[in-house]
Amino acid sequence: MADVIPAPASVLRHSSGIARVGSGTALETRPGTEGTARWLRATVGAATGLPFPEAADRPNRIVLGIDPGLPPEGYRLVTDEQPLRIEGGGPAGVFWGAQTLRQLLGADAFRRAPLRPDGPWELPALAVEDTPRFRWRGLLLDVARHFMPKEGVLRYLDLMAVHKLNVFHFHLTDDQGWRIEIRRYPKLTETASWRTRSKFGHRASPLWDARPHGGYYTQDDIREIVAYAAERHITVVPEIDVPGHSQAAIAAYPELGNTDVIDTTALTVWDNWGISANVLAPTDTVLRFYEGVFEEILELFPSQFVHVGGDECRKEQWTESVAAKTRIADLGLDGEDGLQSWFIGHFDAWLSARGRRLIGWDEILEGGLAKGAAVSSWRGYGGGIAAARAGHDVVMCPEQYVYLDHRQAPGEDEPVPIGFVRTLEDVYRFEPVPDGLTEAEARHVLGTQANVWTEVLEDTARVDYQTFPRLAAFAEVAWSPLPPPGERDFAGFEARMAAHYARLDALGVAYRPPAGPRPWQKRPGVLGRPIEGAPPHR
Numbered sequence: 001m002a003d004v005i006p007a008p009a010s011v012l013r014h015s016s017g018i019a020r021v022g023s024g025t026a027l028e029t030r031p032g033t034e035g036t037a038r039w040l041r042a043t044v045g046a047a048t049g050l051p052f053p054e055a056a057d058r059p060n061r062i063v064l065g066i067d068p069g070l071p072p073e074g075y076r077l078v079t080d081e082q083p084l085r086i087e088g089g090g091p092a093g094v095f096w097g098a099q100t101l102r103q104l105l106g107a108d109a110f111r112r113a114p115l116r117p118d119g120p121w122e123l124p125a126l127a128v129e130d131t132p133r134f135r136w137r138g139l140l141l142d143v144a145r146h147f148m149p150k151e152g153v154l155r156y157l158d159l160m161a162v163h164k165l166n167v168f169h170f171h172l173t174d175d176q177g178w179r180i181e182i183r184r185y186p187k188l189t190e191t192a193s194w195r196t197r198s199k200f201g202h203r204a205s206p207l208w209d210a211r212p213h214g215g216y217y218t219q220d221d222i223r224e225i226v227a228y229a230a231e232r233h234i235t236v237v238p239e240i241d242v243p244g245h246s247q248a249a250i251a252a253y254p255e256l257g258n259t260d261v262i263d264t265t266a267l268t269v270w271d272n273w274g275i276s277a278n279v280l281a282p283t284d285t286v287l288r289f290y291e292g293v294f295e296e297i298l299e300l301f302p303s304q305f306v307h308v309g310g311d312e313c314r315k316e317q318w319t320e321s322v323a324a325k326t327r328i329a330d331l332g333l334d335g336e337d338g339l340q341s342w343f344i345g346h347f348d349a350w351l352s353a354r355g356r357r358l359i360g361w362d363e364i365l366e367g368g369l370a371k372g373a374a375v376s377s378w379r380g381y382g383g384g385i386a387a388a389r390a391g392h393d394v395v396m397c398p399e400q401y402v403y404l405d406h407r408q409a410p411g412e413d414e415p416v417p418i419g420f421v422r423t424l425e426d427v428y429r430f431e432p433v434p435d436g437l438t439e440a441e442a443r444h445v446l447g448t449q450a451n452v453w454t455e456v457l458e459d460t461a462r463v464d465y466q467t468f469p470r471l472a473a474f475a476e477v478a479w480s481p482l483p484p485p486g487e488r489d490f491a492g493f494e495a496r497m498a499a500h501y502a503r504l505d506a507l508g509v510a511y512r513p514p515a516g517p518r519p520w521q522k523r524p525g526v527l528g529r530p531i532e533g534a535p536p537h538r
């Protein structure tokens, strides 16, 4: 159907007719649809030059309305009758319907100014009824390894909206940088947001970028990002990583580290990739410090879920630390693994007491979780299956399928020397709900998420290259209905992608072309080769 991506759930009618919009086309904004009307005028209005004046009495108009009979994110789009109509089950459904309308108008509707002010603007005459398969359709962006300035983040929110994705997982902290202003701890941004140099390419690469790297979002930047996302029906889930992936924070506040094991005053924000051994100390000082961080996080992010990381916590320092051993003994914990669970359990209870829900990487399952806690299953399906069976909600994001930093073709030309080869087709064929779950267990799969880690993605063009076109395939996995077994139609998707590449071109997305990277997208030398013996990820 007119090459809409992600493919709508059902096309009710599709004639060979044409509908037209022009300078005489009005908008009728019924209650609950004001946000979409604003978005249409600002976005489609800018691309087409059409004013879309408000009027309820012209035959030539687009009606935006709510039909409570539809699911909250579902919509009906009718373009083969006058007036044209977008009816959503709720405001979000109307917005997703408007995304489909924009795609039907053609690639030039994705520009920021009109190429031909006189149009014509035509779209196929049809009727569509559509609703998403999953309610969590996420994209993780790692702004810790490489900072993405605010404008880039806002652009990614726009790109998510184009693909009907609705959860932005904002990876704000890591060993290599802290990216959010916390008013009570100014050194997190003065010190922890900058590193003196960066490893260039894989961590086994001999190359360094000698330029300092950093940046952070002020709290007003964050408020703007959250509001911009909300206008697009996208929830921003912040991630503050504990107790691992914390070297940048320890470099700013040495008392957060295992001071009885190493001289944490000598630590700097990490300049290499991998998993740092410098993890948080299991002390009351650290708990109080991070409660302070999370208090500010809760003020900024209305999201029900708050992500606490919890992955890849190295335990060597805890094994050596007298303070850690004492804590293990005092609380009767099961060694260092028990300490990790205790740490996560503390913030699980702390968040629950404030009406929020903790979500963390699948390592957090290892020590038992509060009922409302949820899991991002990244090390394959296993963690997600175990979580769903234990009654926890799950977001499926296995690195084997949806880590978009991984190379997207074999051979020498791909710019990323790391990871699994995951082609567009692999992503398209990804199934978030694994076999073997009962229906009740499968209902715990909230949805799925593509993760864009940025160790080797130094700038927005690199992020674009890794993310697209695979995010379009991912969007179809997350939104479109599950096809019958064996009928996921990749050839059909590829055919529809021709129209979508034109949209991405109009949006200025530096995607990987189907024929392989453009010359400037290749990166010769050590960065262009898979490294023998490298672990499968990063």
Ligand code: ACM
Residues within 6 Å of the ligand: 311, 312, 361, 378
């Ligand atoms: C992860 O990739 N360590 C979540």
